[in-house]
Amino acid sequence: MISGASAYELQRQQRIERNKELLHQFGIHDLGLQRVRSVTLAKRPCKAACEASPSHVLEDNPEANAESTETRNTSFTLRRSTRLRERELVACTNQEQPLNSRIVARLHGVRCKRLRTSVSDPRETASVSLSASNSTKYLNCDVDKLSTYLGGFVPVPPRLGGQVKRSVIEAACAAAVRPVFNRMSGICEWWNAVMLFVNLPAGDRALQNDKPSIPNASLGRGYVNVFYGSGEYIVWYAQRTQDPEHPTLRRLIVDSERRGASETNILLFCRMPKPYDSHYLYCGRLRYVEHSNKTHPIRFNFQLMDFASLIEPKSSCGTPASAYSTAIRGDYAAAWELASRR
Known part of the structure; x- marks a missing residue:
């Protein structure tokens, strides 16, 4: 019992103990804990949770921990801005074929100010897909x-x-x-x-x-x-x-x-x-x-x-x-x- 509690709190604690005893007699154990675990695992992990250790998963279920960690590592992808995705696309294109970056940038709709190079004459580069x-x-x-x-x-x-x-x-x-x-x-x-x-x-x-x-x-x-x-x-x-x-x-x-x-x-x-x-x-x-x-x-x-x-x-x-x-x-x-x- 809780020492120094009011009469209402004592009565409420007695009801909780009695309900737990009844659930135990019917073979139902920790119903509230199981519900919390199912809700927690069903939530989509946030970006910070993916980068950090899976400490938010209940430690009393190692199988659930492993399954949840594997799901986050395989199915969840960090959001990338359009600007960063276009930069990666231009970088991959430049590795496949040595084009003037200004030409590649225009083909993919990227502003040329972000991709200035030392190339002084665009005619010195390969003439590929210039009609775009x-x-x-x-x-x-x-x-x-x-x-x-x-x-x-x-x-x-x-x-x-x-x-x-x-x-x-x-x-x-x-x-x-x-x-x-x-x-x-x-x-x-x-x-x-x-x-x-x-x-x-x-x-x-x-x-x-x-x-x-x-x-x-x-x-x-x-x-x-x-x-x-x-x-x-x-x-x-x-x-x-x-x-x-x-x-x-x-x-x-x-x-x-x-x-x-x-x-x-x-x-x-x-x-x-x-x-x-x-x-x-x-x-x-x-x-x-x-x-x-x-x-x-x-x-x-x-x-x-x-x-x-x-x-x-x-x-x-x-x-x-x-x-x-x-x-x-x-x-x-x-x-x-x-x-x-x-």
Whole structure:
């Protein structure tokens, strides 16, 4: 008996003892304990229980202990986040076949920022299942098709509305896919080409009489893309976030220095200011001349390879003028009219 208990507690304890005696007479032993054991074993073990020792199982039943431990070790799997599962999938794929991790990441939908490597040129890796990605970096640019627009506007289909840059990208895409690109960047990298998108200055002429000096402080309006040599050459500035070791800039420099005739087609597109900004004027291919690290951003000099074709007279009334030469001189209204006739 419990010492110092109340009359109610004493009466309750007597009833418990009497009930136990009756259960023993009927051959029922520890009914409550058996029920607790069955409920405990039926519960799904938590993550902490799986990692720790099975101390929560009753020690008076070794067979139940062994069975419960085996069930946890074989049937229970720790939860894994989607990000970790995708990382493991990419790691297994890289072990099976040495692909550029950026390509593998795009195939499995993993953000490339988590898998940056030292590979500077994606063309150096194997071309496997590249069609699974619609990025222009893994698509070919149809340079021959673009030559039909030389000196004129690249048409904008009605379905694209005011998407001027997308009109150029889709017109140049050699594959029957909807290409993906960075709409905010003035550089678009392809597998076999690099496109440069230049905005001509508003209310001023982009053509300079002489080759601009370094730095271009005489203009008084910062680093701008200008033309010189009667329009045969252009000074182009890269983006501020791009250093000399940037993969895209290395393509512009290294390909040209090693091969003379670059494998990378550098293509120039110019856009006139408002209200003549609804189309891009295709100015043909560029040839690397030189670059300078003395300015930030990095300064490039290119030669227009199709300059002779650009300055051919295209006016139907016999006026010796071309849309390109007129546009870089700042006469945008006349340039619009000439480019629209192509």
